[in-house]
Amino acid sequence: MEEPTTGTTAMMVPWLLLLCITAAATSGALQAHAQLESNGFISIDCGLPGQTGYVDKTTTLSYTTDAGFIDTDAGVNHNISAEYITPSTPTSLHSVRSFPSGERNCYTLGSLVSGLKYLLRGKFLYANYDGLNMLPMFDLYIGVNFWTTVNISASDVEVYAEAIMVAPDDFVQVCLINTGGGMPFISGLDLRPLKNKLYPLANETQALVLLHRFNFGPTDSHTIIRYPDDPHDRIWFPFVDVENWVDITAGEKVNILDELFQPPQEVMQTAITPRDVSENIEFTLDLESFPRDHSLGYVHTVYFCELQEYPSSNALRQFYIYRNGVLTYLQVYTPPYLAGDFVNSLKPFQASQYKISLNATAKSTLPPIINAIELFSVISTTTVGTNSQDVFAIRAVKKMYQVQKNWMGDPCLPETLSWDNLTCSYNSSRPPIIRIVNMSFNDLQGGISPDFAALKNLQSMDLSNNNLTGSIPEALSQLESLKFLDLSNNKLNGPIPSGLLKKVQDRSLDLKYDNNPDICTNGSSCQPERGSNLAIYIVVPVVVIVVLLLVAMLYFCLQRKRKQGSIKNSVKLKNDGDGNSSLGLESHRFTYRELETITNNFQRVLGRGGFGCVFHGSLEDGTQVAVKLRSHSSNQGVRQFLAEAQVLSRIHHKNLVSMIGYCKDGEQMALVYEYMPEGTLQEHIAGMQVVN
Incomplete structure (x- = not known):
């Protein structure tokens, strides 16, 4: 039904605060197994110790502890003072979780469906849980968007904060913000899925924050209607004024056809009418106790249903509907008999107060009637959180390293609460992105998280001065924007x-x-570099020992075959035309005179052994070599020399020196090797200082 814009004043009568009415519940034991019930409900008893939940016997809803919804080190569990526990105090309000540290602390509710509509409710009962009798005031946020201010007016007052919103992602966060008005705390947190047709003014850009939801007709202030009578678990509080109103109750079922609000049967089966039939219905609902400026305005839904048969054919119930003195429904209104109906806002209206007047027409023989009312303020949800991929990645990093800083809620928003060690980039046309991660000196343990590679817009990352182990992930190479990476002083x-x-x-x-x-700084080969003692101390000794064993075994076999005469010697000698013997190998053959030139007349001695001395040399192209010259006093014969040369010429390994050539010039015999400047294996094993 259509409704014009707002008006001004009307007669004021007493009003009731939604936040000051209590609900009753009893409980039984239940082991909490999962985050979602089969109907998609999440019911959290905040501060409940242990891992065991329970079933509320009144609502039949399963409540779980808040473990798993919030960081394990966030907040402190308390029980409320026993003096505040009455038979009508719900079990879910017997405990609280308070947050003495951190400016922002957040609950994360998962397993949602992005784009679907949900009812979100926070519950708060201070009840002097801390023994300080200091009533706090703090803010609530849905993700990065302001929700409401929680203002605890009395120790025994149950405060409910409720919003109807569209989930922007597959999870939603509820954050408590310390604004300096006292320590934030929470008693319970509920999430209920709604059909997307319900509450059409709740959409992707705005949410509805409940101010009042009243059921007219009950005479007992404890008659609260919620689940299972309301399948969506909305809480309908009674509006009682027995002095001025008469309650009407229907004995028959009410036909509820609307798909936009779907009030429960129990709400539509009760109504009120003025005790004096000549009077109208007028009342005021409070706006002043909600301290924030709701600049986007308010929306309401007023529910009607005729519950009485007219006493005669001339009887008529007919009235006008006014809000703040202005006609909101342009036609004369007559509620349908035993059929649910409503008048609602088609767009938000501005108001400094909220007053409803139902005024009978001159033709009406019966006074006005009303069944229920809901009043909401509108908040914006257009502020978009940090890039979802960045959020997923940095939360995985947080979980891996158990970061205990202010890493709660959205990483970048609000800017005043952005996470320590992160620098974000902000652009009005797109979500914030993470540009810089500086986690140096954070005592990080374990490997480098591969989730860093999902921060696609990362420009700088400093992980220095921690205790990181393992290898560097190849995936970091995929960060196209990365300009600076500091991994120094780790393991x-x-x-x-x-x-x-x-x-x-x-x-x-x-x-x-x-x-x-x-x-290793030379790629996947990890080949030792000059100056790298690790390769010399570990890789080279192992390989050299294995090769020497192979050489010894081969030499033993050759000697044995020669003595047995069963086969010819494997090293073939041939005449090269100058009366000397050649090895018949591809290695370069040096003359003795060339060796004198190479070694500068054998000036620098590198070492001595049973074969003879080893001299330092340099080829014409500058290549440094080691020349192993056979001494005339050596007991190693020509054949042994040739056998060694034959074997070494066939062995090639990246961790062994290569044989460059040989010399067999008359009686002069020598082997020419690649020069290794780091000293001998024996010297390094013994820990000796090498002097080049």
Whole structure:
């Protein structure tokens, strides 16, 4: 039904506060198994100790502890003072979780469906749980959007904050913000799925915050209607004024056809009418106790149903509907008999007060009637949180490293509450993104989280001065915007990914990795570099020992075959035309005179052994070599020398020196090797200082 804009004043009568009425419940034991019930409900008893929940016997709803919905180190559990527990105090309000530290603390409710509509409700009963008798005031946020201010007016007052909103993602966060008015706390948290046709003014850009929801007709202030009578678990509080109103109750079922609000039968089967039939219905609902400016306005729904048969054919119930003195329904209204009906806002209206007047027409023989009313303020939900992929990634990082800073709620918004160690980039046309992560000196343990690679817009990351172990993830190479990466002063090992090395080479990345003794800087091969003692101490000794064993075994076999005469010697000698013997190998053959030139007349001695001395030399192209010259006093014969040369010429390994050539010039015999400047294996095993 259509409704024009707002008006001014009307007669004021006593009003009741929604937030000051209590609800009754009893409970039984239940083991909490899952976050969602089969109907999609989430019912959390905040501050309930342990892991065991219960079933409320009045509502039959299953309540669970808040473990798993909030960080384990967030908040402190308390029981309310026993003096405030009465038979009508719901079990779900017997405990609270308070938040003495942190400016923002958030609950995360998951398993939602993005784009669907939900009822979200927070419950608060202070009841002097901390023994301080200091009534707090603090803010609530739905994600990054302001929800309401929780203002505890008395220790025994139950405060309910309720909103109808569209989920922007598959989860929603409820955050308590310490604004300096006292320590935030919460008693319970509920989430109920709604059909998307319900409450059409709740959409992707705005949510409805409940101010009042009243059921007219009950005479007992404890007659509260909720689940299972209301399948959506809305809480309908009684509006009682026995002095001025007469309650009407229908004995028959009311036909409720509307798909926009669907009030429960029990609400539509009761109504009120003036005790004096010549009077009208007028009342005022409070706006002043809600301290924030609701600049987007208000919306309401007023429910009607005729519950009485007219006493005669001339009887008529007919009235006008006014809000703040202005006609809101342009036609004369007559409620339908035993059929639910409503008059609602088609758009938000502005008002400084809310007064309803139902005035009988001159033709009406019966006074006005009303069954129920809902009043909401409208809040904006257009503020979009941080890029969802960034949120997913940084929360995974938080979980892996058990970060205990202010990492609660949205990483970037509000800007005043953005997470420590993160720098975000803000753009009015798109969600914020994470640009810089600085987690140095955070005592991070374990490996580098692969989830860092999901921060696609990351430009700088500093993980230095922690206790990180393991290898550097190759996935970090995929961060196209990354310009700076500091991994220094950790315990990382293995090769630097080739993708990162390429970025370093093309100067698109500044990479720091010093003081990680086990990192290889030359790609996946991890080949030891000059100056790398790790490769010499570990890789080379193992490989050399294995090769020497193979050489010894081969030499033993050759000697044995020669003595037995069963086969010819495997090293073939041939005449090269100058009366000397050649090995018939591909290695370069040096003359003795060439060796004199190479070694500068055998000036620098590198070492001595049973074969003879080893001299330092340099080829014409500058290649440094080691020349192993056979001494005339050596007991190693020509055939042994040739056998060693034959074997070494066939063995090639990246961790062994290569044989460059040989010399067999008359009686002069020598082997020419690649020069290794780090000293001998024996010296390194013994820990000796090498002097080049």
